[in-house]
Amino acid sequence: MTREEILKLDRANVVYPWVVQGKGEPLVIDRAEGIYMWDVNGKRYIDFCAGLLCVNIGHGNKHVLDAMKAQMDKLCYVGTQFATEPKAKLASMVAEVTPGDLNHVFFTNAGADAVENAIKAVRWATGRQKIYSSWHGYHGATSGAVTLTGDPRRWPSEPGIPGVTKYFYPYCYHCPLGYKDNQSCGTACLQTLKAQVQMDGPKTIAAIFMEPIIGTNGIIVPPVEFVKGVRQLCDENGILMVSDEVMAGWGRAGRWFGIEHFDVVPDIITTAKGITSGYIQLGAMIWNDKVHEVFTQRPFVGGLTYQGHALACAAGVANIEVYRKDNLIEKSRLDGEYLHGKLKELMDRHPSVGDVRCKGLWACIELTSNRATHAPLAGYADCIRNVSGEFTKRLYALGLYLFAKWDFLFISPPLTITRAEIDESIGIIDEVLGWTDSLIGR
């Protein structure tokens, strides 16, 4: 089919997420390999965001495809009450790569339903109802997960589920407590959270959810003391700590899981994306021994028709083999340092770049209209200007895709990317940042 024929059908029948229908004109992608994707007219694009920050091992990996094909010939799916080799194998491999005693895997279809099940689990395990999550976190689009979400994607779903309270995450570039630099504040954000918990009744709180590094709200890396302090606060009060690693996991931040940067072990991890690198949908909620013990005494009343899907688990097993064989986790850490250096150079050259944040091959360029005040260029929520739309259009013309929204340009390539390919991609972004520079002061 031609591009026009596909778009005609697409326009008529496909409902797109998050946007007003019928307005955009998507690229029509035909195939993908490694870090590249091609549209139906044969134009090549660098996938500098690994799809929606998930294709960690790159597109078309033969080892994973062969494993999936072999599994398909044998068994795609059976009821969740049966054991299968791929399910058992993947659960044991997940337990090996997660920190501490996070040994017990409840498979889901994606990230949001992993979070939904974690909401259930923490409430039943503690007998408490209250859940804390941060103003800067994103946890998914289903009703519980979106209630835990702090950003404007939550607004249309309000009032949401009961019992959810928000805390301020240490977003030092726009410090919610008004500090001008993150050297002088000590751990003011942690003290604020502690005071909030104290007033709320520490023994009434089931769990504190956090992204160990904030993903879709700007790759915000918190101070180590903050994360350690949250763990301590949880330990002192019988509160469970949930690390949402849907995006931060699987090498994206240069460790198997983002929380490892803080030398902290949570009670529950929720994850998805890089577990299969998007070759097929799969998510997981992972319990430590303490949480698991509760559910050896009574049932965990929850389940999903497709959980532990044999084909998806086979893809997960093969993915972990690729991460290991190609040393991708360590590569992400080292190449992330290289990428960070390149981003700092961009910041030196472009006044419209307010901040660059990077951990592993996972980064954000935050745009600004005023470096001194950190004022936005596009704005949060209802944009002042739709900079991201125009920015991505200009990148497409030059053969690069990245995910952009509000003032954020996200960089999250397949972990297989070479340094030469990083240089080429940064060169394209460099060119388009000339356009955002030109907007300042208008």
Ligand SMILES: Cc1ncc(COP(=O)(O)O)c(C=O)c1O
């Ligand atoms: C931290 C985090 N949690 C949960 C989700 C939701 O995952 P999914 O879109 O697979 O439901 C996302 C998606 O980007 C995420 O980044």
